[in-house]
Amino acid sequence: MKISTKGRYALRLMLDLAINNTGEYIPIKRIAERQEISEKYLEQIITQISRAGFVRSVRGSQGGYQLASPPEEYTVGMIVRLLEGELSPVVLTDEPGNYEQADRSVTADVWQEIKDAIDDVVDNITLAELVRRYHEKGNCEYYI
Amino acid sequence: MKISTKGRYALRLMLDLAINNTGEYIPIKRIAERQEISEKYLEQIITQISRAGFVRSVRGSQGGYQLASPPEEYTVGMIVRLLEGELSPVVLTDEPGNYEQADRSVTADVWQEIKDAIDDVVDNITLAELVRRYHEKGNCEYYI
DNA sequence: ATAATTCATATAGAATTAATATGAAATAAA
DNA sequence: TTTATTTCATATTAATTCTATATGAATTAT
Structure with a gap:
């Protein structure tokens, strides 16, 4: 009865993008460093997120990702379901x-x-x- | 994000015992037939349930299992957690x-x-x- | 050109799941 | 006292899923 690392990392990834939602494109390498998650694994994850249209991407030098819509538009459910499928305890x-x-x-x-x-x-x-809660806590730079 | 067959079968098993809670001891074989679940697999499951003291058992011919306490005393959570551990989406x-x-x-x-x-x-x-709901539906003998 | 980056797909080790298998111990009934 | 039935205990296994790592092509700014 667990959400896998893919679902959990996906949420941290999207939250990282939301917190750093300045309009700039953020390379996955940066997020991998901040979140201390394998870069290549994160790449796989954001590929799925990208195909769903949740983020915009730019290839090449100075490229990266940014949220396609404002943070209000994304629920935890949308993000986690993308990687995990339905959050149902059984196949209904x-x-x-x-x-x-x-x-x-x-x-x-x-x-x-x-x-x-x-x-x-x-x-x-x-x-x-989540961004609001994050700033409310304000205890640790990237303790997501 | 799934509850495994052990947790699900455990609930069906306990519900079967609750529905047939007449004071007699019910062999696991009977439950396996009714629920169409592998008898040997159910044995493994009820062993854990038995060790937790949720059921009484009698060995040998005419033996079997019965609930140790009345059905009011068991929650779905108690039963499923026994087989699945904490019902948490991550290890907290x-x-x-x-x-x-x-x-x-x-x-x-x-x-x-x-x-x-x-x-x-x-x-x-x-x-x-659950027994109450089962009788309320009353549509199928052992459609648990 | 070069370095940085996304994009695409393949591979692999570890863990978990879902059983099946074997057989000992206990008990009621014949 | 034998036999059939049943719980109890543990080992084994095939399949699946999880959690990455690996390789390299395509794209873009500098």
């Missing part, structure tokens, strides 16, 4: 809309309740909120 | 009590919020509640 083949509650098993309902609770958390925290 | 080394919120990273706080939301769900559903 029955989509909530397709079946009545009564047609599903009681254990399936439990997993659905857990999923809903998780979604409620991650869909209501934006990068902007 | 900092126990909530040991550190001030401000001393932890903003991402750690997110994972903590997710954990709290999950705990809130699983700690407030008992086996008795």
Whole structure:
């Protein structure tokens, strides 16, 4: 029952970009240094993020990444789901809309309740909120 | 981000015992048949459950298992955690009590919020509640 | 040209998952 | 007392997933 490093690193990566959202392009190398995460691993991760259109990229010298939209536009859920898939404790083949509650098993309902609770958390925290909390703490430069 | 089959089967197993909580001892073979789960795999699982004292067992012919306490006494959380460990999306080394919120990273706080939301769900559903829901649905004999 | 950087894909070791297998110990019933 | 049934204990294994590392092509500013 764990979110893998990909999902967690993705959030730290996006938060790093949000905190340093100055309009400049930030190379992945810089983020890897700050976050102490393998550069090549981060490259894989941001590739997925980039393909989803969450960031803009510029190749070559002086290139890098920046957020495609303002931090208010990104929820934790959007980012983590991109790397992890649905944040469901089980594979729920029955989509909530397709079946009545009564047609599903009681254990399936439990997993659905857990999923809903998780979604409620991650869909209501934006990068902007995390940036705000980060500055509020103000205890350590890149302790994300 | 999944609960493994052990945790899920454990819940179905305990729910099966709760539904059939007549005072008789139920062999694991019976449960395996009803739930269509490998008998040997279920044995491994109930061994852990038994060691935790959640069930009483009797060996030999006519033996089997039964709940050690009434279904009201078991929450989904107790059962699933037994097999899965903490239902936390990451390993949270900092126990909530040991550190001030401000001393932890903003991402750690997110994972903590997710954990709290999950705990809130699983700690407030008992086996008795699931038995009630099961009878309420009443659509299929062992569709757990 | 050169250095820096994204982009694309392949490879690999470690860990975890999900079982299956083997057999000993205990108990009721024949 | 034998037999069938059942829990209890532990070992093994195949498949999958995780967590990277590696190689190198394409692009761009200097």
